[in-house]
């Protein structure tokens with residue numbers, strides 16, 4: 001049965017989105033205060049083109065015409081990809097119905113911005129694409145399972161400025177988390193950041209699970225078949241460090257949440273992390 005939750009994980013999330021459509025997880029007032037990297041002109045790793053224009057960013061200055069053509073051809077051998085001419089690329093993994101993507105598109109009008117978003121629930125991706133705010137000129141939504149190491153991405157390695165993981169890593173089987181983070185880290189440019197917000201250990205949601213719902217240490221299955229893990233800061237730090245990323249932030253956000261409708265007071269524990277890919281890669285990570 002445990003294997004079933006893993007093999008059919010995307011089906012459980014499809015069912016979830018079929019039932020709830022886009023009525024879920026709306027409250028994102030903290031998005032730009034906690035993650036200014038998503039806001040306009042944050043300056044993080046923005047490419048500038050001081051010498052000449054074009055995708056080479058001035059790299060080809062000083063070469064004669066023929067050399068420039070050859071070098072440009074080499075630079076573009078991967079061919080074009082969605083958002084290839086953008087100067088600031090954000091990918092959200094596990095985007096659900098777009099509670100992060102649409103606020104970014106609305107708030108961040110930087111001309112060089114391109115936003116990618118993926119989810120392994122095809123129902124969620126369809127809901128994103130059918131949203132009137134979905135703009136294929138500035139956004140590319142696709143179905144993708146982040147725990148599938150063989151799955152390809154629509155962008156080459158080393159091309160993303162920001163990867164966002166909001167309450168998605170916790171949905172993976174713990175055995176698949178490290179490889180998934182390491183694979184995503186390869187997509188970041190040097191200096192690019194991975195941003196995470198997720199459930200922390202002993203969050204009220206964890207304490208409210210009944211015994212029979214526990215699949216393994218700190219990993220539970222909800223009544224609808226979706227799963228959730230509750231992290232410590234150290235676990236997340238080790239995972240990002242193993243992926244070759246450096247800590248910028250790793251904090252616990254503890255809050256008292258009052259749900260007046262249900263007359264519930266919940267002690268919430270969330271963890272928020274920012275980890276950066278070093279500008280200079282250690283030799284074993286190169287090539």
Ligand SMILES: C[S@@+](CC[C@H](N)C(=O)[O-])C[C@H]1O[C@@H](n2cnc3c(N)ncnc32)[C@H](O)[C@@H]1O
Nearest residue numbers: 013025094095096099119120121145146166171
């Ligand atoms: C708790 S929801 C969060 C959705 C969204 N990030 C938000 O905050 O509104 C978890 C999301 O992760 C997606 N997900 C779970 N496992 C995934 C995987 N292996 N690959 C891609 N998406 C996954 C689910 O389909 C779901 O949309």
